[in-house]
Amino acid sequence: MRAALLADSAWTDVTVKLGNSIGAIAAFLGVLLAIFFAAGRATGRLGRPLAVLVFLGPAVILLIVGLVAPLVRTIYLSFRNDDSARFVGGRNYGWALTTDSIHQVLLNTALWLVIAPLAATALGLVLALLIERMKRQAVYKSLIFMPMAVSLVGAGIIWKFVYEARDPSQPQIGLLSQLAISLGWSHPPNWILSHPLNNFLLMAVMVWVQTGFAMVVLSAAIKAIPDEVTEAARLDGARGLQLFWFVTVPMIRTTVVVVLTTVMITTLKAFDIIRTMTGGNFGTQVLANEMYSQSFEQYNLGRGSTLAVVLFLAVLPLVAYNIVQLRKERETR
Amino acid sequence: MSDPAVPASEPAPETQPAPETRPIPDVRPTPGVQPVAKAQSTSGRKAAQPVRPGVKAVRKSFSSPLASVFVVAVTVLWTLPTFGLLATSLRPKEAVSSSGWWEVFVHPDLILSNYHTVLFEGGFGVSGGMMPYLVNSLAISVPATVFPLVLSAMAAYALAWVRFKGSDAVFFVIFALQVVPLQMALIPLLQLFSGGAHLGSVTILPALDMGGTYVPVWLAHTMFALPLATFLLHNFISQLPRDLMEAAVVDGASHFKIFKSIVLPLCTPALASFAIFEFLWVWNDLLVALTFAGGTPEAAPMTVRLAQLSGSFGGRWELLTAGAFLSLMVPLVVFFSLQRYFVRGLLAGSVKG
Numbered sequence: 001m002r003a004a005l006l007a008d009s010a011w012t013d014v015t016v017k018l019g020n021s022i023g024a025i026a027a028f029l030g031v032l033l034a035i036f037f038a039a040g041r042a043t044g045r046l047g048r049p050l051a052v053l054v055f056l057g058p059a060v061i062l063l064i065v066g067l068v069a070p071l072v073r074t075i076y077l078s079f080r081n082d083d084s085a086r087f088v089g090g091r092n093y094g095w096a097l098t099t100d101s102i103h104q105v106l107l108n109t110a111l112w113l114v115i116a117p118l119a120a121t122a123l124g125l126v127l128a129l130l131i132e133r134m135k136r137q138a139v140y141k142s143l144i145f146m147p148m149a150v151s152l153v154g155a156g157i158i159w160k161f162v163y164e165a166r167d168p169s170q171p172q173i174g175l176l177s178q179l180a181i182s183l184g185w186s187h188p189p190n191w192i193l194s195h196p197l198n199n200f201l202l203m204a205v206m207v208w209v210q211t212g213f214a215m216v217v218l219s220a221a222i223k224a225i226p227d228e229v230t231e232a233a234r235l236d237g238a239r240g241l242q243l244f245w246f247v248t249v250p251m252i253r254t255t256v257v258v259v260l261t262t263v264m265i266t267t268l269k270a271f272d273i274i275r276t277m278t279g280g281n282f283g284t285q286v287l288a289n290e291m292y293s294q295s296f297e298q299y300n301l302g303r304g305s306t307l308a309v310v311l312f313l314a315v316l317p318l319v320a321y322n323i324v325q326l327r328k329e330r331e332t333r
Numbered sequence: 334m335s336d337p338a339v340p341a342s343e344p345a346p347e348t349q350p351a352p353e354t355r356p357i358p359d360v361r362p363t364p365g366v367q368p369v370a371k372a373q374s375t376s377g378r379k380a381a382q383p384v385r386p387g388v389k390a391v392r393k394s395f396s397s398p399l400a401s402v403f404v405v406a407v408t409v410l411w412t413l414p415t416f417g418l419l420a421t422s423l424r425p426k427e428a429v430s431s432s433g434w435w436e437v438f439v440h441p442d443l444i445l446s447n448y449h450t451v452l453f454e455g456g457f458g459v460s461g462g463m464m465p466y467l468v469n470s471l472a473i474s475v476p477a478t479v480f481p482l483v484l485s486a487m488a489a490y491a492l493a494w495v496r497f498k499g500s501d502a503v504f505f506v507i508f509a510l511q512v513v514p515l516q517m518a519l520i521p522l523l524q525l526f527s528g529g530a531h532l533g534s535v536t537i538l539p540a541l542d543m544g545g546t547y548v549p550v551w552l553a554h555t556m557f558a559l560p561l562a563t564f565l566l567h568n569f570i571s572q573l574p575r576d577l578m579e580a581a582v583v584d585g586a587s588h589f590k591i592f593k594s595i596v597l598p599l600c601t602p603a604l605a606s607f608a609i610f611e612f613l614w615v616w617n618d619l620l621v622a623l624t625f626a627g628g629t630p631e632a633a634p635m636t637v638r639l640a641q642l643s644g645s646f647g648g649r650w651e652l653l654t655a656g657a658f659l660s661l662m663v664p665l666v667v668f669f670s671l672q673r674y675f676v677r678g679l680l681a682g683s684v685k686g
Contacts, residue, residue, distance in 0.1 A: 149667070
């Protein structure tokens with residue numbers, strides 16, 4: 001009886017929530033259609049400016065309110081104290097550069113930034129080359145790409161379970177501990193707690209997620225190399241690994257770098273893995289998660305903003321590079 | 334299962350004659366992924382395309398039984414953790430705590446009751462199950478996909494076809510806003526939503542009481558999605574045939590009519606790709622939800638709840654895995670059923686955030 005009541009209230013909740021959601025969409029589309037209808041009647045000289053206003057206005061306003069103004073304000077807040085009441089000059093930046101705990105954070109972030117993208121790209125490249133000649137390659141590609149579909153929170157839980165460790169006297173339920181024990185390591189450590197090993201175990205999760213992306217993009221780039229190039233190299237006597245290093249790799253160099261920078265951007269901004277698996281404890285904190293903790297757990301808006309600015313400055317050259325590459329590519333086509 | 338990466342051996346569109354019959358160009362994603370999108374935009378791809386000699390040569394040099402073993406090993410390693418999660422979520426509590434999930438190969442004793450418990454009963458030492466959070470995920474993701482999709486299609490159309498002085502500059506600024514990481518906007522946006530906007534003592538925008546509702550999350554996702562969405566859709570919309578647009582104008586159609594009856598229908602592939610990408614992005618998001626929805630069952634999605642539980646109740650693995658698998662199911666179904674759209678959208682949007 002009680003279970004039935006519970007289920008009833010649960011279903012009411014479902015109906016109300018989904019109703020709100022569908023209602024919001026209906027209202028949104030309704031308002032738009034009404035505006036379209038009204039603005040569509042305007043003719044003559046008013047027509048064009050009105051169309052620009054109606055089509056572009058909402059996006060521009062949302063972008064100014066949601067990105068441009070916050071960008072300026074975050075920079076402003078980074079020069080103020082924890083509750084933004086006083087101007088403190090560069091003190092927050094000084095704190096970020098001189099505090100020991102933040103050194104650990106920056107070091108971890110730097111390690112993530114180098115190791116995870118390099119590992120994912122290298123593994124992706126090797127797989128792209130090896131998979132091509134196999135039967136049922138679509139199956140392998142799908143399965144390796146699959147982690148890209150799931151959330152980083154989901155990935156974090158999946159791997160937290162793999163790294164689960166118990167006292168060696170008990171049966172293990174984590175795959176890694178079991179594997180270590182069956183390989184003859186009688187007392188494997190508690191993986192998640194062992195610093196600095198835990199940093200690399202967390203990076204492995206990012207590599208697990210991003211390798212499929214690297215593989216798919218690089219595989220497409222390899223297939224796009226013109227036949228004449230490889231043929232010519234072959235006639236000149238290039239074979240095997242030579243062909244790979246002196247023909248394939250240079251031909252896809254741009255793509256390799258773009259994959260690398262793209263994974264770097266994701267790595268820099270991702271905080272979900274850390275948050276789910278260690279919460280930033282045991283010496284695994286990174287910049288993106290520290291920014292969140294400072295802002296919304298310590299309520300130190302000055303420091304939080306400062307870390308956001310540092311993150312922004314770190315991401316900026318990478319994204320700028322990708323954008324420049326994109327423009328180049330569009331011009332040459 | 335279809336192949337995520339399609340061989341790009343078709344000639345480039347530029348070399349094809351007959352522009353009238355040329356297929357509509359597809360979403361132009363980030364630089365490195367051009368070949369994928371280009372290949373996939375060409376309809377009628379064949380399952381078995383002839384392998385070109387150059388590619389064959391490189392392949393051959395990598396061909397050895399060892400290579401195959403390596404690929405199979407990586408595939409197994411990449412699949413096993415997720416399989417372990419699924420297997421654990423289907424095992425009884427006692428079995429999960431007394432033996433590893435690989436025991437299912439020996440004692441296949443599977444149940445579904447963990448899912449019922451985790452959805453409706455809780456069992457993490459907290460009351461209530463995950464059902465409200467699952468519903469929140471859905472109720473957040475659908476509008477947060479529709480809003481930016483429509484708004485950015487409108488903006489892209491205006492920038493491409495209702496040209497005005499400075500439209501290129503506006504497009505470039507929107508495009509460049511992709512460099513701003515989410516983190517840069519969180520604090521000010523949260524302050525805006527909870528405290529309004531003031532300039533000195535003048536209130537520009539009053540504080541809106543939106544706590545415990547989806548509105549801040551929808552708004553934040555919409556704002557953050559706009560630069561990428563506008564950029565991608567602009568690439569597509571700007572390449573619609575000029576003749577068609579001019580004919581519509583000659584027929585006296587207003588911009589609104591053109592947008593509704595020509596642009597939107599022709600853009601369906603690009604819209605679908607972006608919609609799938611954005612839906613999964615929102616579904617999988619933790620940062621925006623954590624900041625703007627709080628952690629309560631009124632508005633927080635699955636990801637927020639799972640991150641909480643993973644931190645505090647790691648012991649009940651049979652429930653945590655069931656909860657995690659529930660939230661993974663949606664992306665996995667989308668992935669395996671709409672793989673082509675999915676990969677295209679995902680590659681195009683991989684720099685987002």
